[in-house]
Amino acid sequence: MPSDFDTSDCYTIPGKLALPYTYFAGRVGSRFITTLRDRHKIMGVRCDHCDMVLVPPRQTCERCLRDLSDQWCEVGTRGQVENYTVVRYPDRHQPRPVPFVLAMIRLEGADTPIVHLLEEIAPEQVVIGMAVEAVFAETTTATIRDIDHFKPCDS
Amino acid sequence: MARRVGICAVAQTTYQRDKWHERFQGMALEVLEPLLEKTGLDFSEERGIGMSISVSDDVFDARTISDNAMTDVLGAHMRCEEKVAQEGIQALYYGLAAIQSGHVDVVLVLGHCKESQGQSRNMVTHLAFDPFYTRPVGLDFTAAAGMQAQAYAAASDVTDDHLAEVVARAGRMARMNPATPETAVFSPEEVLASPMLADPIRAHHAYPVSDGAVGLILAAEDRARDICTHPVWITGVGNCMDSFFLGDRDLASNFALKKAAARAYRRAGIDTPRDTFDVIEISDQFAYQQPMWMEGLGLVEEGRGGAWIAGGGPDAMKVNRSGGMLAGNPLLLGGLVRAAEVSLQLMGQAGDRQVADARRGLAHGVMGPAGQFHSVAILERD
Numbered sequence: 001m002p003s004d005f006d007t008s009d010c011y012t013i014p015g016k017l018a019l020p021y022t023y024f025a026g027r028v029g030s031r032f033i034t035t036l037r038d039r040h041k042i043m044g045v046r047c048d049h050c051d052m053v054l055v056p057p058r059q060t061c062e063r064c065l066r067d068l069s070d071q072w073c074e075v076g077t078r079g080q081v082e083n084y085t086v087v088r089y090p091d092r093h094q095p096r097p098v099p100f101v102l103a104m105i106r107l108e109g110a111d112t113p114i115v116h117l118l119e120e121i122a123p124e125q126v127v128i129g130m131a132v133e134a135v136f137a138e139t140t141t142a143t144i145r146d147i148d149h150f151k152p153c154d155s
Numbered sequence: 156m157a158r159r160v161g162i163c164a165v166a167q168t169t170y171q172r173d174k175w176h177e178r179f180q181g182m183a184l185e186v187l188e189p190l191l192e193k194t195g196l197d198f199s200e201e202r203g204i205g206m207s208i209s210v211s212d213d214v215f216d217a218r219t220i221s222d223n224a225m226t227d228v229l230g231a232h233m234r235c236e237e238k239v240a241q242e243g244i245q246a247l248y249y250g251l252a253a254i255q256s257g258h259v260d261v262v263l264v265l266g267h268c269k270e271s272q273g274q275s276r277n278m279v280t281h282l283a284f285d286p287f288y289t290r291p292v293g294l295d296f297t298a299a300a301g302m303q304a305q306a307y308a309a310a311s312d313v314t315d316d317h318l319a320e321v322v323a324r325a326g327r328m329a330r331m332n333p334a335t336p337e338t339a340v341f342s343p344e345e346v347l348a349s350p351m352l353a354d355p356i357r358a359h360h361a362y363p364v365s366d367g368a369v370g371l372i373l374a375a376e377d378r379a380r381d382i383c384t385h386p387v388w389i390t391g392v393g394n395c396m397d398s399f400f401l402g403d404r405d406l407a408s409n410f411a412l413k414k415a416a417a418r419a420y421r422r423a424g425i426d427t428p429r430d431t432f433d434v435i436e437i438s439d440q441f442a443y444q445q446p447m448w449m450e451g452l453g454l455v456e457e458g459r460g461g462a463w464i465a466g467g468g469p470d471a472m473k474v475n476r477s478g479g480m481l482a483g484n485p486l487l488l489g490g491l492v493r494a495a496e497v498s499l500q501l502m503g504q505a506g507d508r509q510v511a512d513a514r515r516g517l518a519h520g521v522m523g524p525a526g527q528f529h530s531v532a533i534l535e536r537d
Contacts, residue, residue, distance in 0.1 A: 085301030094293040113402040
């Protein structure tokens with residue numbers, strides 16, 4: 001603002017965007033979520049053409065565009081840390097007080113890692129390649145957070 | 156052969172932390188008026204601006220279809236108006252296509268964004284994620300960048316010291332750019348002492364929150380030569396969208412940028428991009444992105460971004476003489492400001508940061524988490 005800017009008759013209006021909404025998970029997404037919620041199993045889909053197991057599952061392989069909606073396969077609840085960051089800036093959309101670790105975890109049998117919380121370990125102790133396992137949530141939210149977090153385990 | 160399209164004029168506001176006292180329409184007007192003055196154009200049906208393309212984001216503006224609220228500034232009453240809600244350099248493509256198709260001869264591109272308006276930029280980018288798999292764990296563009304920075308650090312020779320130099324240089328460059336009067340100038344030591352934000356990204360590695368607007372006039376070749384002395388020709392454009400899920404990508408691979416660059420180079424007839432450009436403007440939202448994107452553009456040897464920085468590569472190759480995004484532009488406008496900066500350089504209007512006799516330049520834009528979507532534009536003057 002210029003130093004000589006006249007601020008008389010300058011009024012700011014506080015606002016808020018808050019819109020409740022309902023979002024269809026899709027048939028594939030719905031089955032992933034309900035299987036995770038009810039059976040504590042993590043499901044992916046297999047693309048035979050690309051020779052890949054994709055997690056999260058999706059209806060179509062984006063590489064070859066084949067329909068994968070009935071190509072279900074179960075992947076492990078354990079996996080490996082492929083990458084991570086330590087989130088240190090607090091914000092309202094975050095699931096935890098900072099600092100917390102977000103890791104890319106490749107589950108056993110999967111080719112694509114998922115991003116999830118890594119806990120029960122100090123951030124500075126996290127190393128790429130470490131073995132981790134899912135800790136399931138006590139209360140369902142019917143999202144990926146039915147896995148509450150991952151924790152280190154024996155490889 | 157398609158018609159040539161030239162950038163005839165450029166205007167921008169300053170980019171500053173909090174323009175609470177300006178409405179976004181006011182920022183846009185501050186850009187429109189000099190564009191009309193420089194070109195002598197108006198919005199008449201016959202010879203005036205035939206199409207207005209706005210660049211805005213509904214969430215940053217906190218109103219749906221936010222271009223509706225600025226038709227007067229866009230010259231859009233009863234006229235042809237389009238909106239780009241992607242990163243702003245897409246509006247350059249859009250205008251290029253509109254002119255090459257023969258639909259119009261003269262296009263106004265005008266982008267605005269007030270990052271300060273929302274309480275948190277990260278809350279805005281958080282909304283780019285899906286509600287089942289990625290939003291519940293708190294992802295936003297900063298956290299995604301942290302993971303990419305980690306992957307790139309493992310795949311390259313870039314160190315914390317190199318990144319401190321990138322930030323320090325951006326501050327020094329910003330001093331020469333009247334559009335970035337507030338940019339902090341940090342010493343490398345200050346950057347290294349700044350706290351971690353999303354490891355290995357430090358607080359000073361992140362581009363500052365800012366408000367501002369930028370615009371261009373595009374015209375078909377015959378009109379462009381009437382409107383201005385030195386039109387800047389858009390000779391090649393390319394973009395590429397990578398996978399949505401971070402886990403589907405190799406975050407250190409620069410996959411989408413390599414594709415985008417290859418498409419732009421092919422269209423511009425460039426076989427060996429290295430040593431081709433007199434000026435380069437890339438969208439470095441976080442310090443690691445400057446060397447990483449330079450590698451992806453094929454302008455620096457892969458994995459050797461650190462040696463490039465240590466050897467004075469950014470100065471030698473005239474990269475981000477404007478200060479780049481690290482000096483502060485809103486997320487939505489990053490690539491469009493880069494195109495505007497390269498244009499100013501090629502027009503010889505870049506003031507203290509002018510590169511002597513610059514004839515060919517590259518402008519780069521990026522949007523989405525961890526460089527999901529890249530755009531490259533090649534600009535040249537006669």
